[in-house]
Amino acid sequence: MITDREKHFMYLAIEESKAGMEAGDGGPFGCVIVRGDEIIGRGHNRVLCSNDPTAHAEIVAIRDACANIGNFQLSGCEVFCSCEPCPMCFGALYWARPDRIFFANTKRDAAEIGFDDAFIYGQLEIGDYKARQIPMVKMDMPEALMVFKKWIEMPNKNLY
């Protein structure tokens, strides 16, 4: 059951998507992050205006929210996305760990207007990294593993 409260925040995310598109900042995507009834972060796609392929609405809003609350975790928060998150934003949301994620348009809707989320979801499903479209090359580097061992042994490290 969707409440009026949830519709209210989703309308704000949709407003963000529209404002960003009309400003020419990037694609038509918006995001609002709330803790209780307080908006702690918001954003829209800024890929074009910032030349930053990672500046999707959710990433912009997560960075804004985390900066505002001084924490890299969003537990106790809810995220309202005008469109179902792409794999990059899905991963970012899982690292940030909000309590719930609401979305309106779907990845299929996004594909229909030319955004390739569905393609990237498909690439992730290919378990063998060698079979993916962007070639991935595994290099055996003992030096890299050595850094991981040092991390394990490091005293007083912040676990996260």
Next chain:
Amino acid sequence: MITDREKHFMYLAIEESKAGMEAGDGGPFGCVIVRGDEIIGRGHNRVLCSNDPTAHAEIVAIRDACANIGNFQLSGCEVFCSCEPCPMCFGALYWARPDRIFFANTKRDAAEIGFDDAFIYGQLEIGDYKARQIPMVKMDMPEALMVFKKWIEMPNKNLY
């Protein structure tokens, strides 16, 4: 066949991972992006020092590279990651579209030192979003679809 050139750039990515860890900036992950033999972007994990859960080495390096070349696409570039990218960074790399991705440590190695990449990969494999650990709620919002329709109809838009 891995060349000395490729090993050289991977060593630099590993150096980034070590420097970031020792500075307390975040986990032991580094990334270097090159175009030909020129380094155009680099970064290490800065989740802890910037309170930004999206500040993985690859994201930091992609943003650095794109800012340096003034483009949101990395075609013609190669990316050297000290560890196999997590789903967030995998998505970011697919949006940036470099020619090749090299990695040293694997997501299994990362899981062994406490980084949950494998868990997020698993969550993405769950096709039904309702069955995932962070609850996702679909809201039917004609207003959101209307913004997508406006995008399609918008003249002179930058397609990307």
